[in-house]
Amino acid sequence: MPQKSIRQALNEALRQEMRRDPRIIVIGEDVAGGAATEGQRDAYGGVLGVTKGLIGEFGEARVIDTPITESAIMGAAAGAAVTGLRPVAELMFSDFLGVCFDQIFNQAAKFRYMFGGKAKTPMVIRTMVGAGRSAAAQHSQSPYHIFTSVPGLKVVVPSNAYDEKGLLIQAIRDDDPVIFCEHKLMYDLRAEVPDEPYTIPFGEANIVRDGDDVTVVALARMVHYANEAIEKLASEDGIECELIDPRTTSPLDEDTILESVERTGRLVIVDEATPRCSFATDVAALVADKAFDALTAPIRRVTAPHTPVPFAPNLEKLYIPSPDKIAAAIRDVHGYAK
Structure with a gap:
């Protein structure tokens, strides 16, 4: 291909x-x-x-x-x-x-x-x-x-x-x-990418990587950042994450996210947008509403801060969620003890 x-x-x-x-x-x-x-x-x-x-x-x-x-x-x-x-x-x-x-x-x-x-x-x-x-x-x-x-x-x-x-x-x-x-x-x-035309249905998430320890949901560029963090954690800490790319935010494939969380008990959402009224907040609310009893750790969101995007390259780099920030959030939920 x-x-x-x-x-x-x-x-x-x-x-x-x-x-x-x-x-x-x-x-x-x-x-x-x-x-x-x-x-x-x-x-x-x-x-x-x-x-x-x-x-x-x-x-x-x-x-x-x-x-x-x-x-x-x-x-x-x-x-x-x-x-x-x-x-x-x-x-x-x-x-x-x-x-x-x-x-x-x-x-x-x-x-x-x-x-x-x-x-x-x-x-x-x-x-x-x-x-x-x-x-x-x-x-x-x-x-x-x-x-x-x-x-x-x-x-x-x-x-x-x-x-x-x-x-x-x-x-x-x-x-x-x-x-x-x-x-x-x-x-x-x-x-x-195939040469011939094909379609992907809306509301059908892609499971980028299988895992049983932590569910990670990410969009667009953050899928690649999350995958980088997950690969590092798998090799260094033995933490196996399931990475879900929803592909569409409306409609949202709720079932794939919920089924994963019910198996792992832990959720990290990665979103390049700001945190208030965001995709990350929406997914967190979904799981809190429909899979709360399955959670063994608090939900973690890794997002940009609630501020406009900086122009200065050094500040913009800090603004964007990084693989290191994602890995830290995954470690936190994986190691959480009630």
Whole structure:
């Protein structure tokens, strides 16, 4: 099976789906190359490089550059979705979702319910999350938890190239709005990815690693950090952790998490976002509500602090949960004695 980067996997998913269904369009800033490119086939492909070359195959009617106006991009995508098209809108940074919050929160997420289940809103919002590039407080956030709380939205937070392709195809084929979160430091991360199209169902977690001592739940880049910590603990301390990647935060695969905790009795949640009203808090509440009697130690959350993302590289490094912090939390719950 060929090795592909996340960027290549996403591009392949878009290309294959656009060939399959002529109703699919791609819109966003510079997705068709913008004004500073030499010919369509050499298109820049947006700031993420994911849409490179699509304009050459599908033309300007289906790969559409927009002005720098996030609210208009999302409004156009929502309108196109409810009138028969299947738009994939690219938003450079998830931080900018606040600019177009009404179009997503109060329009796209509500159409199906406002029209008695008769309206479909098949739109995908691809956007970039995560810190680590000294992009400062307005370009480094991970606000997927905000949209996870909104009924009517589906939220995808993949961790590897295989999942990115399968989940993006699933998102494009879904009839509800999907927020598709891509970590900015993972686009060159490679994995085995089939050439043919495939889908991964929403709400189906991936058990990255089996173990009986501690359940660890992590998203996106934190899956790799958690796995690094777990491998170190296995070799140095003999602690065997089960690592769960939920893949989607809405819907959430509650059963896989609960079944694991009922077996291990211990839970550590790793989340690059801030701790208040977060994904980590949501999972902790789930286990406290439905598997409290199985716990043999307090639940531990390893998250960013409740502060904006720092610009200074030395502070940003401290801000992001590290493998060492994750390992320390796992050791704490594993060694806990009542």
